[in-house]
Amino acid sequence: MTWYIKEIRQHFIVSAHSQGYDVLDISLLFNIEESEVEQTIKNRNLSQCTQDAMNENQVVYFIQQENTEGLIKIGFTSKSVEKRLKSLKTATPYNLKVLKTIDGGEDKEKQMHERFKKHRVNPKSEWFYPSRELLTFIATP
16 A cells, blocks of 8 residues: 555544544444454544644533434534534434534543443443443433
8 A cells, every 4th residue: 555545544543533423433434343443533632732733622522322122322423413413413314313412522532431431232232231230320410
């Protein structure tokens, strides 16, 4: 792969990630291995100053599938939650609803993933089972 094509791929990955798309979404969207997406994001760390500025406009969201399992996605976005919801709706046959949002970016999202990791659908997923612990957190103002 020539250097400029690689640079363009990296730009798309980083850009999508900064817009709140998770590793799996980016992998599926651009047909790129998840490991390449993760490595690209890791290699393109932003300076702390830039990251802090970006986090000012970011939120962590809890979005639930309206089906029998009612899985809950924990993610973050720097665009409006409504836009993120709209983009997620194209990737699932189920209706989705926003349950809660909290201030924060990728670091806060990682904290939430760590906190509720025992309820994860699988280790690489941002989808969680609607456990009592998670639903209680969501219901708490």
